[in-house]
Amino acid sequence: MKRPQRPAGSTTPRVLIVDDEADLLELLELTLLRMGLEPQRAMTVAAAKKLLAEQWFDLCLTDMRLPDGTGLELVQHIGQHHPQLPVAVITAFGSAENAVAALKAGAFDYLSKPVSLEQLRALIKSALKVPEKASEAAAPRTLLGSSPAIQHVRALLDKLARSQAPVHITGESGSGKELAARLIHERSNRRDKPFVAVNCGAIPENLVESEFFGYKKGAFTGADADREGFFQAANGGTLFLDEVADLPLPMQVKLLRAIQEKRVRKLGATQEDPVDVRIISATHQNLSGLVESGRFRQDLYYRLNVIEVRMPALREMREDIPGMAEAILARLAAQSGVPAPRLSEAAVAALKDYSFPGNVRELENILERALALCPGSEIGREDLYLSVPEAALEDTAREPGAKWPLQEYLDRMEKEAILEALEKTRYNKTAAAKLLGITFRALRYRLERLGID
Numbered sequence: 073m074k075r076p077q078r079p080a081g082s083t084t085p086r087v088l089i090v091d092d093e094a095d096l097l098e099l100l101e102l103t104l105l106r107m108g109l110e111p112q113r114a115m116t117v118a119a120a121k122k123l124l125a126e127q128w129f130d131l132c133l134t135d136m137r138l139p140d141g142t143g144l145e146l147v148q149h150i151g152q153h154h155p156q157l158p159v160a161v162i163t164a165f166g167s168a169e170n171a172v173a174a175l176k177a178g179a180f181d182y183l184s185k186p187v188s189l190e191q192l193r194a195l196i197k198s199a200l201k202v203p204e205k206a207s208e209a210a211a212p213r214t215l216l217g218s219s220p221a222i223q224h225v226r227a228l229l230d231k232l233a234r235s236q237a238p239v240h241i242t243g244e245s246g247s248g249k250e251l252a253a254r255l256i257h258e259r260s261n262r263r264d265k266p267f268v269a270v271n272c273g274a275i276p277e278n279l280v281e282s283e284f285f286g287y288k289k290g291a292f293t294g295a296d297a298d299r300e301g302f303f304q305a306a307n308g309g310t311l312f313l314d315e316v317a318d319l320p321l322p323m324q325v326k327l328l329r330a331i332q333e334k335r336v337r338k339l340g341a342t343q344e345d346p347v348d349v350r351i352i353s354a355t356h357q358n359l360s361g362l363v364e365s366g367r368f369r370q371d372l373y374y375r376l377n378v379i380e381v382r383m384p385a386l387r388e389m390r391e392d393i394p395g396m397a398e399a400i401l402a403r404l405a406a407q408s409g410v411p412a413p414r415l416s417e418a419a420v421a422a423l424k425d426y427s428f429p430g431n432v433r434e435l436e437n438i439l440e441r442a443l444a445l446c447p448g449s450e451i452g453r454e455d456l457y458l459s460v461p462e463a464a465l466e467d468t469a470r471e472p473g474a475k476w477p478l479q480e481y482l483d484r485m486e487k488e489a490i491l492e493a494l495e496k497t498r499y500n501k502t503a504a505a506k507l508l509g510i511t512f513r514a515l516r517y518r519l520e521r522l523g524i525d
């Protein structure tokens with residue numbers, strides 16, 4: 073069979089994504105585009121094989137379950153017919169067997185659902201050796217805002233950059249916890265070493281240990297080569313544990329040990345290796361409350377929470393909203409190579425009044441959408457598509473009798489919030505969970521409980 077060649081003069085890496093889930097496809101496509109890559113989609117094994125026969129690709133990402141076959145089949149096909157092409161699979165939540173089977177069949181790596189953007193980017197970078205775009209990761213953006221709340225955080229971050237102490241960052245979803253962690257790292261003497269961000273809630277329970285500590289070849293069926301864990305990858309640098317409250321209890325014990333001993337043991341290894349990482353953790357949950365209810369270990373809590381940084385919610389810094397909106401709009405416009413539109417007075421007033429449950433991330437999303445949809449040089453109030461003001465919801469709740477039975481009332485509110493988040497994220501469950509400030513697992517559980525299909 074004649075193999076397709078890379079088109080002459082083309083330097084943009086091309087990635088074939090094979091999936092039949094619309095929201096995941098969109099997420100993958102957007103991420104690839106933002107990394108400066110060219111995605112091409114196929115929804116079935118047959119369509120993927122056809123594209124592979126016709127066009128050159130630099131990487132293939134395939135879901136495991138496809139309408140006309142499995143990702144494994146595709147991995148084998150690529151191994152036989154396009155051996156130069158790296159292929160990675162996306163496996164269902166918690167499906168370790170699938171991941172191992174795919175690695176055995178020749179996949180170079182796997183991602184498990186819900187796909188974490190951080191892991192996706194890391195996987196793509198390692199497969200393609202893409203240099204990071206300067207605007208993306210090399211220089212983290214600064215914290216915008218000049219209200220007393222954010223000024224206090226800024227001063228604290230500067231101070232923390234000069235220390236090695238573990239830092240725990242709290243704050244609602246989208247309030248800048250990860251950005252704060254990156255800023256501490258970038259200003260510390262560890263800046264030339266890696267910053268590794270881990271979303272603890274996104275790792276299937278049975279893979280947590282090998283993801284954190286790595287494994288030796290032969291540690292379990294399918295472990296064909298040694299693999300580093302997050303600790304080894306962050307050696308000399310900073311390990312950022314996002315949503316640390318989601319770590320299963322047995323893993324909490326192992327994490328505590330690794331932090332205390334400053335040593336980790338790869339799965340299947342006999343000896344421990346020294347590691348030097350600074351731990352920064354974050355959660356949007358009340359960690360001390362979780363300690364009280366026995367869901368988070370107290371000894372680990374004390375280890376992590378040596379210094380606490382609290383990120384203010386955007387509604388606590390309303391006076392910063394206009395300035396932040398302008399700065400974010402200018403950045404987004406520059407990224408898309410268009411002149412930055414103005415915000416009308418009414419739009420600014422509406423933003424200042426809005427409650428921003430998703431904080432700065434939500435502000436960024438609102439502006440990104442407005443920029444994409446608004447054709448003119450001014451963004452009006454209606455281009456922002458802000459959701460119903462809370463007052464309107466409160467009004468219905470104020471009707472006598474509307475709040476009992478209590479469980480029904482709470483369910484109704486919960487359902488409303490979830491549906492709104494799903495609508496806002498165009499039914500992307502991972503993004504909706506983020507917006508709601510709960511884990512993907514928690515969202516899935518609630519959808520089931522409330523009977524939302």
Ligand SMILES: Nc1ncnc2c1ncn2[C@@H]1O[C@H](COP(=O)(O)OP(=O)(O)OP(=O)(O)O)[C@@H](O)[C@H]1O
Pocket residue numbers: 213214215216217222243244245246247248249250251252314356432433436506
């Ligand atoms: N004060 C700020 N100035 C500028 N950008 C900010 C600020 N706070 C947050 N952001 C931006 O908002 C987005 C969300 O921030 P980030 O991912 O750090 O939030 P988070 O608290 O870690 O969210 P999550 O809990 O959902 O993981 C990022 O694009 C970040 O750069």
